[in-house]
Amino acid sequence: MEALVRILTDLHPDVDFMTTDKLVDSKILDSFDIVTIIAEVDNEYDVAIPAEEIIPENFNSAKSLYALIKRLMEEDD
Amino acid sequence: MLFTSWEFLLFLAALFIVYYLIPKRFQWILLLAANVFFYVYAGWRGCIYISVTICSSYLISRRIESVHNRREQYFLAHRAELTKEEKIAYKKLTRRKTRKWLILCLVINFGILAVLKYANFAILMVNPLFAGADTPSIYLNLILPMGISFYTFQTMGYLIDLHRGKYPAERNIFKFALFVSFFPLLVQGPIARFDALNKTLYKPHDFDVKQISFGLQRMLWGYFKKVVIADRILVAVTALAGDPDTYQGVFVLCGMVFYALELYADFTGGIDITIGIAQVLGITVQENFNRPYFSKDIAEYWRRWHISLASWFREYLFYPIAASRPMLELSKKARAKLGNGFGKRLPVYVATIVVWFITGLWHGAAWNFIVWGLLTGLIIIISQEFMPLYARFHGRFPSLRDKFGYRLFQVLRTFFLMSSLRILDCYRDVAMSFRMFFSIFTKWNWGQLGSGALLKLGITAADYVIVGMGAAVLIAFSLVQRRGSVRERLCQKPYWLRYGLIITLLLVVLVFGAYGIGYDSSQFIYNQF
Numbered sequence: 001m002e003a004l005v006r007i008l009t010d011l012h013p014d015v016d017f018m019t020t021d022k023l024v025d026s027k028i029l030d031s032f033d034i035v036t037i038i039a040e041v042d043n044e045y046d047v048a049i050p051a052e053e054i055i056p057e058n059f060n061s062a063k064s065l066y067a068l069i070k071r072l073m074e075e076d077d
Numbered sequence: 078m079l080f081t082s083w084e085f086l087l088f089l090a091a092l093f094i095v096y097y098l099i100p101k102r103f104q105w106i107l108l109l110a111a112n113v114f115f116y117v118y119a120g121w122r123g124c125i126y127i128s129v130t131i132c133s134s135y136l137i138s139r140r141i142e143s144v145h146n147r148r149e150q151y152f153l154a155h156r157a158e159l160t161k162e163e164k165i166a167y168k169k170l171t172r173r174k175t176r177k178w179l180i181l182c183l184v185i186n187f188g189i190l191a192v193l194k195y196a197n198f199a200i201l202m203v204n205p206l207f208a209g210a211d212t213p214s215i216y217l218n219l220i221l222p223m224g225i226s227f228y229t230f231q232t233m234g235y236l237i238d239l240h241r242g243k244y245p246a247e248r249n250i251f252k253f254a255l256f257v258s259f260f261p262l263l264v265q266g267p268i269a270r271f272d273a274l275n276k277t278l279y280k281p282h283d284f285d286v287k288q289i290s291f292g293l294q295r296m297l298w299g300y301f302k303k304v305v306i307a308d309r310i311l312v313a314v315t316a317l318a319g320d321p322d323t324y325q326g327v328f329v330l331c332g333m334v335f336y337a338l339e340l341y342a343d344f345t346g347g348i349d350i351t352i353g354i355a356q357v358l359g360i361t362v363q364e365n366f367n368r369p370y371f372s373k374d375i376a377e378y379w380r381r382w383h384i385s386l387a388s389w390f391r392e393y394l395f396y397p398i399a400a401s402r403p404m405l406e407l408s409k410k411a412r413a414k415l416g417n418g419f420g421k422r423l424p425v426y427v428a429t430i431v432v433w434f435i436t437g438l439w440h441g442a443a444w445n446f447i448v449w450g451l452l453t454g455l456i457i458i459i460s461q462e463f464m465p466l467y468a469r470f471h472g473r474f475p476s477l478r479d480k481f482g483y484r485l486f487q488v489l490r491t492f493f494l495m496s497s498l499r500i501l502d503c504y505r506d507v508a509m510s511f512r513m514f515f516s517i518f519t520k521w522n523w524g525q526l527g528s529g530a531l532l533k534l535g536i537t538a539a540d541y542v543i544v545g546m547g548a549a550v551l552i553a554f555s556l557v558q559r560r561g562s563v564r565e566r567l568c569q570k571p572y573w574l575r576y577g578l579i580i581t582l583l584l585v586v587l588v589f590g591a592y593g594i595g596y597d598s599s600q601f602i603y604n605q606f
Binding site for chain 2: 031032034036039042043048050052
């Protein structure tokens, strides 16, 4: 989770990713951010987030994104 | 049957009356019959292509669903003995099967679109390679069915969602046909999503006075934009773009502003009519615009202009390309060679260029549109690369963002940037478009504006006054709209004011609408896309 928050904070240093839960709905993250996060996640966790998982519910908070990463890692194992 | 024609208004009036007279459970069937009538009226040959899309997409959607259902039944039957790994493996297997069906459907339908829309353009490009200078070029006499780009994208979006398991397939082929062919959307969109449209499309609808009244008001507003503003200023735009030898320099600048106004009034007016018709029928259609000319940068503009097309490309093209395995590998290699910052942005940029190339192509089979798309993508990438610079600038002047003057500067900058790109819409080829754009800076002829040259473009001083007042009303309306629905606010006003305004708008449309010789109310600009 720490690595993920670091990735997110690199993109938007002014956002508190531990508490914010409307990152997409509040337009904090745009499509460019999302794709950059996907590339970073692949680099850090070695997991590819498929296009069908790119939905607001999965990217609205660091917590939901981390849950997605864990699920995809389990599926990859 | 054009939205602006009397026969269309008669068709609508008959439809609205019968729609609320028949038993509610038959309303969707009446709509389907209306779609068939509307489409056959436009030309029976177009019906063949939309029928192929309906049948192929329906059959394949059922195949995809049956694979999904079999998977669920298999999981249910073997719940106890299946390990997690086996479940995942089976999921991947079924996914490969549904992907094959999806690809078949995409090939059939985008294939039809590609042949009908782009075959002649492709022949034109390839012909010189194989033929001599005196060989006549081949031209295929293909008809482009009404709304083919819109209904193809709408239907393929449905199939992709189905493959992703977003919702179950529509089992009734006639209901599915209604979704594909819903006539208000055929002219110029919006490109509807099945899960949004089906909430109201098939439901029985009561005679709701408020909804019907709101729908009619929205239609009236759309007709105001289209026939009072767009069709009037169109004459001047056509004259300016049609004589590039005469109209250069400041006239190109005028043409840019006129065309921006025409396109906005034409496209948003058409969408207002579409959404208004649907609202009268009790059907909710998603919004396609969110005051785009108030955007402060190009990325924001494209989140607010033609929203349904931009979101289609984002979800079904941009994300799948940018998040694909080859792109992620490219990103890793780019990080190693070009550094972490640019490396991680490279997949975004490659996907951006591909998406904007296809967006350009979607708008038309011509180099003008392709160059327009590529330039838009390039500007988005450049502005993205300048982000750290903007951030430093705003960090140094933190209060600037809240200043009205600075926000106005950002809005005007975006408006002129987008208007400059749209020059490619207006002139006959790319070279001419660039020549005209650069003439703004090289040919200093501002003095000619005072000589009455703008009054020789086919419209009179009175027309300019009407257009100017119309534009002022549009801006005022947009400013009021920021505080919520204008119709809801109007609803709170006294009867005399409410109906006074509506009747005035109706009279303005009837009296000041651009009708007759010299005016072309024949098409909406986006109808040709």
